[in-house]
Amino acid sequence: MRRPNTGRDNALWQQCWRDNDIDFHQKTVNSALIRFWAALGILPDARIFVPLCGKSLDLLWLAAQGHSVVGVELSPIAVRAFFKAARMQPARRKHGKFTLWQSGRIDILCGDLFDLTASDLGNVAAIFDRAALTALPEDIRHAYLAQLRKIVPAACKILLLTTEEPEAGETEDQPFAIAEEISSLYARAYDIDLSHVESLFEADADPLIKELVRIEHKAYLMTPKSLPELLA
Structure with missing residues (x-):
């Protein structure tokens, strides 16, 4: 199968940060x-990977738990803004295809996630994915997960937060279930625990659509399966 153009939206993302169009x-x-x-059971001194991290305050919270944190972010504006808001004075240096920003327990690799290698990240114990998956175009999500599995250890756990539209035919009073796409992407390699669902009515991303739409915010805990073929 031909790999999709994973970098086709990079210029748009950079422009969002230049324009301060960052409502997300x-x-x-x-x-x-x-x-x-805490449900992941990660040791305090473990290394945590945060993909597409932007200038998220979540990095600071993870570091405050004792973790060393490594994020990846395409926009240097976002990275600079993170350290400025945190009142940190990061060291900067070239690191392969990336610029590595470092301060305290926090590293941010500024560059394209799809250029990352396992040696760039180090021994990562868990991934915190705060809607990075669902922020990507649907045809890139398989490539995204394939890239993650190439660059993190097989035993790496995941806390995945998603923003999803309801499944076709699903009504508001039906029990919520693991989304078909999440199952198709993760179920072969991970045991999936849907830990939380919050259903809200929100404004549509398309400004021409005036009515509110139902959006489901979900939290998934992913634990790798111990299958020999997955650990090879």
Whole structure:
């Protein structure tokens, strides 16, 4: 199968940061991270990977738990803004295809996630994915997961937060289930625990659509399966 053009939206992402068009940025630590992180059972001194991290305050929260944190972010504007807001004075140096920003327990690799290698990240114990998956175009998500599995250890756990539209035919009063796409992407390699669902009515991303749409915010805990072929 031909790999999709994973970098086709890179220029658009960079422009969003230049224009300060970043309504997606949360001004507080994500509540689901605080609530569900302990369920992964990660040791305090473990290394945590945060893909597509932007200038998220979640990096600071993870570091405050004793973790060393490595994020990857395409926009240097976002990286600079993170350290400025945190009142940190990061060291900067070239690191392969990336610029590595470092301060305290936090490293941010500025560059394209699809250029990362396992040696760039080090021995990562867990991934915190705060809607990085669902921020990507659908045809890139398989490539995204394939890239993650190439660059993190087989035993790496995941806390995945998603923003999803309801499944076709699903009504508001039906029990929520693991989304078909999440199952198709992760079920072969991971045991999936849907830990939380919050259903909200929100404004559509398309400004021409005036009515509110139902959006499901979900928290998934992913534990790798111990299958020999997955550990090879």
